[in-house]
Amino acid sequence: MQDLSRSDTFHAYQVVPRPVSMIIVEHAPEPSLIVPSHSHPKAQLAVAVKGIFSLHTAEGAWLVPPNRAVWVPGGVVHEMHARGQAVSNRSLYIQPDASPGLPTDCRVIELSPLMRQLILEATQIPLLYDENGRDGRVMRLILDEICAAPKMPLHIPMPRDPRLLKICRALLADPGQGGDLDDWARIGALGRRTLTRLFRQETGITLTLWLQQVRLMEALTRLSLGQPVTTVALDLGYDSPSAFTAMFRRVMGKTPRHYLGRQDAALD
Incomplete structure (x- = not known):
């Protein structure tokens, strides 16, 4: 398997043989379009760390304020736009069958204090983590928090x-x-x-x-x-x-x- 430790493209993270993987991305404020139209087999949880961005699909648009996240099911064609300032986000890529309770539609979710700490912890976990060890338990807890997260009214159909x-x-x-x-x-x-x-x-x-x-x-x-x-x-x-x-x-x-x-x- 290729070395993914230094990859900064979402394509590479689609082949990581783990239920959850994470990429850290920094975007300049211009141009507005920061991620062109695309899709990927894994679901994505894009977490806004700095700045504010929006997700766009054929069905509508979702706004993602700082310290909130947008869920995109696998296979959904989408693009992302910056909203007037530099954007930093953490994206988790998740296998569709990683948990039976994962959302099936695009949505913005509120992050619990526990979820924010788990995401911080996940940035230090290697891509090929031990699924049966402590790192695997952290990732499984992230899945539980995604399933339990409240849906936010930040969608324009x-x-x-x-x-x-x-x-x-x-x-x-x-x-x-x-x-x-x-x-x-x-x-x-x-x-x-x-x-x-x-x-x-x-x-x-x-x-x-x-x-x-x-x-x-x-x-x-x-x-x-x-x-x-x-x-x-x-x-x-x-x-x-x-x-x-x-x-x-x-x-x-x-x-x-x-x-x-x-x-x-x-x-x-």
Whole structure:
């Protein structure tokens, strides 16, 4: 078998005969596209250490803030984009049958304090670790933590209907624009009732909730770049910073300051 100890390409890690392997990757902030469209047989858990990045597939986009991770099942074609700053991540590649409880869809997950410590420990474990020894037990515990991790609402599903896509692209270009369902229906040249029915049918959620997700993900990106809460809230169409903070706490379980704070154990 080839020497993988110094490899820094994800291709090499697909052939490691272990249920879990890890690669550490550093990306410059430009260009935005940091990992072009590709797929791989093993599943991937990409952990954001520094910076914030997004995962894109044909089904939608997922935002990954620092100290969180995105799960990508094996075989899913995807690409990753930096969001305005340098990105550092840890990627774990996992055999699809490593554990029966592993997710079957793309998702952003919250990392428990235990999981963050396990990932730090895994960076010191050799690729060809002893599966029956202490290192193997660490890797199996990582699998358990992935299976138990809560799913985070940082996903924007994308419709396929061209009329709906026209509406979504307009809102993605300017998430803070005003308007209601009638205004958005006019953009897509369809009726309000048709818009409501078709959008839920194709994405699984309402357009109102979809726009909330878009604004939340845009807010996280801007806040991670140091923009003030007041500026972000008003730019994204909220009546006041308190209204934005209330939405953020309702969806994320924490205020913006606490969510992006450094109270979490760092992974670098």
